[in-house]
Amino acid sequence: MTGSIRSLLHPRTVAVIGASNDPSRIGGRPIEAMLLNSFMGEIYPVNPKYKTVQGLKTYPSISEVPARVDTAIIAVPAALTVEALRDCANAGVQSAIVFSSGFAEVGSSGREAQDAISAIAREQGIRVLGPNCLGSFHAESGWFGTFANAPSMIRLRSGPLGIVSQSGAYGAHVFLASQMRGLGATYWVSTGNEADVSVAEIIQFFASAPEVEIIVAYAEGVQDGPRLKEAFRMARVARKPVIFLKSGRSVAGAEAAATHTASLAGADSIYDALFRQYGVHRARTTEEAVHVAYSCQFGRFPKGRRIGVQTVSGGVGIQLADACEDFGLDVPELPDVAQKQLKELVPFASARNPVDFTAQVLNDPAVMKNAVGIAIEAGGCDAQIVYLSSVPGVQSARVSTLQIFKDIRDRYPDEHISLCFIASEEVTREYEALGYPCFQEPQHAIRSLAALARFHDSFDRPAEKTSFQDTRAAAIPARGPVSEMEAKRILANAGIRVVREVLVNSATEAVEAWRSFGCPVVLKIASADIPHKTEIGGVVLDLNDEGRVFAAYELLRSRASDLVPGARVDGVVVAEMVFGGVEAVAGIVVDPVFGPAVMFGLGGVLIEVLKDVVFRLAPFDAKEARQMIDEIRGRAVLDGVRGGQACDIDALAGALSRLSVFAHRHQGAIASVDINPLIVLPDGVVAVDALIVLREDVLHEA
Structure with missing residues (x-):
């Protein structure tokens, strides 16, 4: 795989399909640039109309080129591109750069042709850059597989930087800005529509290429989240800084379920989580990206x-x-x-x-x-x-x-x-x-x-040591909506402490439960059909005498039948009140690109109004969880304010890590999880309320 990617970025034999004698045309520009810049390889123009192109012998078809071709530049109209690529694959060409536009970027009319390109790459093993891309170049070897006017941008012949961009024009802008700042690049790559090769795969190549020391990337969205995560991991292990310019939203979007956690998530939040988790610097402007990359080239990173x-x-x-x-x-x-x-x-x-x-x-x-x-x-x-x-x-x-x-x-x-x-x-x-x-x-x-x-x-961060074997995880039921009590039972079996509670079916049983706890209690309606109990007044707090407990039970049953007729009601939950500590919120949202992510934030106004939350992609260990906790703006609240005791950060970090492993193990079943509130105490954490929402396909199977 790496070898074929190298053939795109540093080829020795190049065929240009649609080669032109006119250096101003797309099929002529790469040839002129390579000739003027002493390409360290062989160029084989392919065009049945000519005997020679720009002084080079020209071949009527790729099958007649008398050499094994590392990469082919395809510079023909979109209607001819798929057949040209198929001919390349049949001729044993390792890789191809498709300049042509008119594919998925124009809508459904071009999607079928782009899918055909992907199928050829997948089935015949030829690697494809594009379509709708500006190609790539490696100035040191004189390789200019691009119709951009790259040679005119070059002030420094080579350097430690590798640049990859979905947008060719913007990638050229980043390259020129880097050159003007005094930072040379070894490779420059434009991935375009990414029918095959993606930004993530190029970052993987850069991470393993000794000649690249700094990586700058630009993308609007990513289709293969796991590969991007692996690319960032490889770069971190290789101690190579990654500076990422991310605009827009993910292609698939972050499909928000009707839960508190999901409503706080979004593609951009998940990208931020990914960048923080893997030490990637997210630059907001070209200027920032270039200045950071420039500083990295000196190789001194403060401790x-x-x-x-x-x-x-x-x-x-x-x-x-x-x-x-x-x-x-x-x-x-x-x-x-x-x-x-x-x-x-x-x-x-x-x-x-x-x-x-x-x-x-x-x-x-x-x-x-x-x-x-x-x-x-x-x-x-x-x-x-x-x-x-x-x-x-x-x-x-x-x-x-x-x-x-x-x-x-x-x-x-x-x-x-x-x-x-x-x-x-x-x-x-x-x-x-x-x-x-x-x-x-x-x-x-x-x-x-x-x-x-x-x-x-x-x-310097050690590799994560999340233990899947040591983390318990209950099976997720597939028989329908998950009740609150069942959600907490599942989370308790996954190692997350939950509040003491009991399900009752009469006012007398409610009173008996209150007496057995020996402390103030909360009564909540128990129904998987009523996931948001507070919306119907389905929660009564701070009950500590027989009469109030008895009356609260009757009130809750009445509200459920009156306000949600037809709802299946299991009974009423009697739970101990938890006093002290700091109210927090934790949860899981499953992003369609990157998979499950854990959310954490402090409760009350900090989360409702200020959206003071952070995310991490699952799974992660307690060390990563502590970094996550430290990122919230209200972090000082957990250290104790106005004479309050400091919270148990170790217990909180452990709970978030266990939640992340739970999320990872059950990503095929869950759509989202809410733990709200999660009370962080001086000596532990306890989940007071929980909601687990199953994926629609899981519910339909039930």
Whole structure:
């Protein structure tokens, strides 16, 4: 499989079907580009109309090409494409790039032809890029399997970047922006309609290709969720940063069932969960993607988020500190010993962090060298940002300033130091050659640094150790809707603690149950036909005397028969009231592309109004669950507020992990799960209410 993908990206023999003598035409552009850029391989034009094309011997059909063809470029009208691809497969061509449009992107009229392309690829083993794509290129070998004007975009011949994009035009934009930022690319790939080869598969190739160190990808949607997850896993294991630009919604969408959890989900939420889980940086703009990728090429990923800020401007130092907070970085006050040393160096400097060594550097450039050294050695930070204004480009200071940063790099070869200044491209390249990421806009430096720190966390994260064998999971019933009590029994058997409760069928039994609990109770109508009990007043809280329990039972039975006539009522649930702790919500939603995901959030206004929830794709371990918990905006509530006790985070993480394994094991049966509320106590968690919704096909089988 990898070999055939390589044939698309780095072929040695290329056939161009629909080859043209006119370099301005789609069938002529790849040939001209390869000829002008000394393609390290053989080119075989195919067109029955010509004896030669652009000086090359031309063949009437692919079957008459006298060599084993690695990849064929198909540049013929859509109506001829399927037959051309079939001819390639019959001739033993390993792979093909289909430029032609007029397939699934135009609707049902083109879907049948695209399905035929997929079938040929699947049945005959030929790999296909496209249709409706701009192809691929590998500038180092002179391979230009594209009709984009790629050679004119190239300023740097090669580099550590691999780019893949569903959109060819946007992928070309990303490539050019990267080139202009000083970041060279090894491979560039456009996948188009993805009748066969997808963005995910190209990322897998990049993850295993030693010449690619950084991956930038763009997609509107993904059809093969498991493959994308595996691609991200491979990249993380290979310690290769992935920067992903994702727009729109997933092709299939996230089909929301009528549950609280599902209503909070959506394709974008699931993509965010996937990116966070696998350490992928989701860029919101091209500029952000390029700046982050640019920073990655220097290969220094901070081990933490403690940042030392040094500047020639106190005002910019404040801006940098603010930006660090915005992007989740810490600007700690430097230790007393470091502040003392800095004050001795520049008595009028600000030495707390940010460190303002002022314009004194123009009079004595060595001040800067010593100040940076003190901050690194005594500051206890994980990375440094140095704002220099225009100093590196000042003619009188250029040589001495560059020498200072040569000395700093020699002394601290592993320290991540981002520089912020405005100077010519020539000056900037001098500092980049020393291993310094350079930025004109300080905020870009901060945002990129935050991404690098997250990459380090992801690379150093051990592999998940979710144990399927040790996690219990009850069978999912297939006889109809699941009642609340049955839902909680199922979850309890999966290792999630649930509230004590009993089902009763008379007011007298309700009173007896209350007495046996010896505490205040809740009464709830028990009916799988009434999944949302509160909507009919089917819950009565905080009952702690015989008369109220008796009356509540009669009230609930009356409401059920009056408001939901015909509903099957199993009885009334009597459950203990749970006091204290923090009310949370957990659940499962099954995304059509990526499968089951677990949702977690805090209850009340935080989830109803602010939608303060996070998702993770199942299954995951307790370590991942803790990271998930830490991402909610209301996280501090779990540590205890206004004198309250801190919640049991270990128990919460364990419950979420067990829920994820349950979701994974039963994804073929469940549509969604709600645990609302899930009470997080100082000594554990307990599910108070639960709803399991089965898939429609499971219900229909019952």
